[in-house]
Amino acid sequence: MISILPGAPWLIAHRSMLGVNRPNKVTLNGQDYVLWQNNRGEIFALENICPHMQAPLSNGWICRERNTITCPFHALEFDGEGKLHREGKQDPQPLARTLKITTIGECIWTYGNCEPRLPIPDAIAKLLQNMTL
Numbered sequence: 853m854i855s856i857l858p859g860a861p862w863l864i865a866h867r868s869m870l871g872v873n874r875p876n877k878v879t880l881n882g883q884d885y886v887l888w889q890n891n892r893g894e895i896f897a898l899e900n901i902c903p904h905m906q907a908p909l910s911n912g913w914i915c916r917e918r919n920t921i922t923c924p925f926h927a928l929e930f931d932g933e934g935k936l937h938r939e940g941k942q943d944p945q946p947l948a949r950t951l952k953i954t955t956i957g958e959c960i961w962t963y964g965n966c967e968p969r970l971p972i973p974d975a976i977a978k979l980l981q982n983m984t985l
């Protein structure tokens with residue numbers, strides 16, 4: 853994947869569009885990601901590729917109890933760190949790749965896993981201060 857403007861921040865979602873315990877597909881620089889928000893408001897992001905046989909995780913479902921996303925092909929479960937959950941245990945090493953995100957107010961930003969070179973602009977947060985979406 854070639855990153856456009858590596859090091860620039862990208863606004864990829866607003867919290868209101870994510871719903872709760874629902875997978876959401878987001879595309880940045882030609883790479884698909886899956887985002888979900890749990891009922892505590894925590895947001896997680898993984899590359900939208902199951903490490904088993906590359907199924908799109910965004911077509912899967914969220915387990916509320918374990919806070920995992922389940923692959924739609926063979927039902928492997930991954931947490932927000934990309935670690936596999938099976939038989940009540942969590943693997944120590946992540947298998948699925950994460951996307952680093954920053955949540956400011958209701959906006960979800962990312963540098964697409966590149967080294968940040970520019971600050972996240974505050975203009976959007978200022979504009980949204982008195983708005984309800």
Ligand code: FES
Nearest residue numbers: 902904905923926
């Ligand atoms: S492709 Fe995801 S579990 Fe097999």
